Amino acid sequence: DAEITQSPRHKITETGRQVTLACHQTWNHNNMFWYRQDLGHGLRLIHYSYGVQDTNKGEVSDGYSVSRSNTEDLPLTLESAASSQTSVYFCASAGGSGRVGEQFFGPGTRLTVL
Amino acid sequence: KQEVTQIPAALSVPEGENLVLNCSFTDSAIYNLQWFRQDPGKGLTSLLLIQSSQREQTSGRLNASLDKSSGRSTLYIAASQPGDSATYLCAVSDRGSTLGRLYFGRGTQLTVWP
Numbered sequence: 001d002a003e004i005t006q007s008p009r010h011k012i013t014e015t016g017r018q019v020t021l022a023c024h025q026t027w028n029h030n031n032m033f034w035y036r037q038d039l040g041h042g043l044r045l046i047h048y049s050y051g052v053q054d055t056n057k058g059e060v061s062d063g064y065s066v067s068r069s070n071t072e073d074l075p076l077t078l079e080s081a082a083s084s085q086t087s088v089y090f091c092a093s094a095g096g097s098g099r100v101g102e103q104f105f106g107p108g109t110r111l112t113v114l
Numbered sequence: 115k116q117e118v119t120q121i122p123a124a125l126s127v128p129e130g131e132n133l134v135l136n137c138s139f140t141d142s143a144i145y146n147l148q149w150f151r152q153d154p155g156k157g158l159t160s161l162l163l164i165q166s167s168q169r170e171q172t173s174g175r176l177n178a179s180l181d182k183s184s185g186r187s188t189l190y191i192a193a194s195q196p197g198d199s200a201t202y203l204c205a206v207s208d209r210g211s212t213l214g215r216l217y218f219g220r221g222t223q224l225t226v227w228p
Contacts, residue, residue: 024161028222035218041220042203042220042221043203043205043216043218044218047126048215069198092216101145101146101214102146102160102163103148103160103205104160105159106157107156108156108157
C-alpha cells in the first residue's frame, strides 16, 4: 500500500544546530507540503512543492528550507534551530488521481529544541 | 486570508448519540473541503473530501455537508461510539491551484463515554 513516512519520529536538538526532517511518500504525488502544529495555532503551512525542483514558502517559512530533487522526498531543514521551532511537524502529499486534491499526512515528527 | 473556525472546541457525549460538528470559513472561493480525524500523538487521517461542486459526502456513520455560499460545513456522526473519541479537524483548499495548500481550523475535541 502507498504511504507517507517521516523520520525521525522524535528529535531533541540544541539551539543553533542544523536539523533535517525527512519525508518520503510512495503515492507518486506531485504535491507535497510541510506543516507545523502548535497548541493555540493549529496547523500552519511552512513550505510546499508542486513538483521536482519547485518549492514555495508558506505562512511560517522563516528559518526553514526545503529542496525537491525527486518526486518521493521533501526534506525540511531548520538552518539554525531555535526554541520557537519546538513543535510537531507533519508532511503531507496530494495527487490528481482518485479523490482529486485529497491530502494524506505522515505520522509526524516531534521536535524539541533546547 | 482564509480563516477557518470550528465550533464547539470540545464536546462530550454519551455513547449512542447523534452529533454535529461545525466548520465555517471566510472565503467561499474554495476548491475542496476535507475533514480529518487526529488521535492523541498521531497523524491526521482523512475522513471525507467534498469538492466545491458537491453538497455532501458520506462514509459509513459519517456524513459531511458543504454550503459554499454561506461558508459552512457540518460533520454528522451517527450513533457515536467510544472509538470515535478524537480531535476532528476541518480544512479548506484554496482555489489558487488545483491541488493547493490547506487552511485548518483548530479542531473539535470529541469525547464519547460509555
